[in-house]
Amino acid sequence: MANFMSHENGKLYLVPTPIGNLADFTRRAMEVLEQVEIVACEDTRHSGSLLKKLGLHKKLVSYHDFNEAGRAAQLLKVLHEGKSIAVVTDAGSPGISDPAYRVVKLATENNITVVPLPGPTAIIPALTASGLPTDRFFFEGFLPNKSTARQNRLAKLKEMDHTLVFYESPHRVHKSLTEMLNTLGDRPACLAREISKLHEEFIRGTVESILEQIAGRTIKGEIVLVVAGRPKSGKKGKGDDE
Numbered sequence: 001m002a003n004f005m006s007h008e009n010g011k012l013y014l015v016p017t018p019i020g021n022l023a024d025f026t027r028r029a030m031e032v033l034e035q036v037e038i039v040a041c042e043d044t045r046h047s048g049s050l051l052k053k054l055g056l057h058k059k060l061v062s063y064h065d066f067n068e069a070g071r072a073a074q075l076l077k078v079l080h081e082g083k084s085i086a087v088v089t090d091a092g093s094p095g096i097s098d099p100a101y102r103v104v105k106l107a108t109e110n111n112i113t114v115v116p117l118p119g120p121t122a123i124i125p126a127l128t129a130s131g132l133p134t135d136r137f138f139f140e141g142f143l144p145n146k147s148t149a150r151q152n153r154l155a156k157l158k159e160m161d162h163t164l165v166f167y168e169s170p171h172r173v174h175k176s177l178t179e180m181l182n183t184l185g186d187r188p189a190c191l192a193r194e195i196s197k198l199h200e201e202f203i204r205g206t207v208e209s210i211l212e213q214i215a216g217r218t219i220k221g222e223i224v225l226v227v228a229g230r231p232k233s234g235k236k237g238k239g240d241d242e
Helices: 027-035 044-053 068-080 100-111 123-128 147-157 170-184 205-216
Strands: 011-013 038-039 059-062 085-087 114-116 137-142 163-166 188-193 201-206 223-227
Touching: 011 100, 038 044, 038 068, 038 114, 044 059, 059 068, 068 085, 068 100, 100 114, 123 163, 123 188, 137 147, 147 170, 163 170, 170 188, 170 205, 170 223, 188 205, 201 205
Parallel strands: 011 085, 011 114, 038 059, 038 085, 137 163
Antiparallel strands: 163 223, 188 201, 188 223
16 A cells, blocks of 8 residues: 655755846746745855845755755755755856755755756856857866966867857956967957846957957956867868868
């Protein structure tokens, strides 16, 4: 005889949040946040403010880079109790240079249903509006903090044919572009910042010309750098078609 009293596991939802314009919040994301018992977020104050604007009142649990390993196990226990959880980040899709990986890994290892919602992310609009090839691209995320490690990483990316996509912080964007120029060469590129926000801006050109365009400027906001892949040499190898 079936045991109708046994409870099922809860579901783990990955819910993207707007990177700027609140109108980018989807109806489905809203419905999920209404239904779940707990919202795991990077910053409870930031997410609390967002939920308040949406007219939602939910139990918030902090889930960020510094407590991700321990908190993931706690969230798994809650899921086993039959409660559903939504993971959100401060902006964009969970897991893209933001916490989510560990709890997703634990969930999949424990037969918990993971439901990823499509939605806002800075990578795709920066890439599609850059004017650079979009058929093949490589997302690097943030480069290392230290200059030597950053240059070493760029050297490893130098031979890639794919369009390269990076996240970058305002305080070091000049330095990173300079290192790209020195390591990758003067390739076509685009600096995208504040996507979907009031001061959205795309600065296109080559790496060197972008450096010239932002010289003396204080660049603010969220930044995505899109850089062309390895330029074709123009020389034909054996077996190349005309």
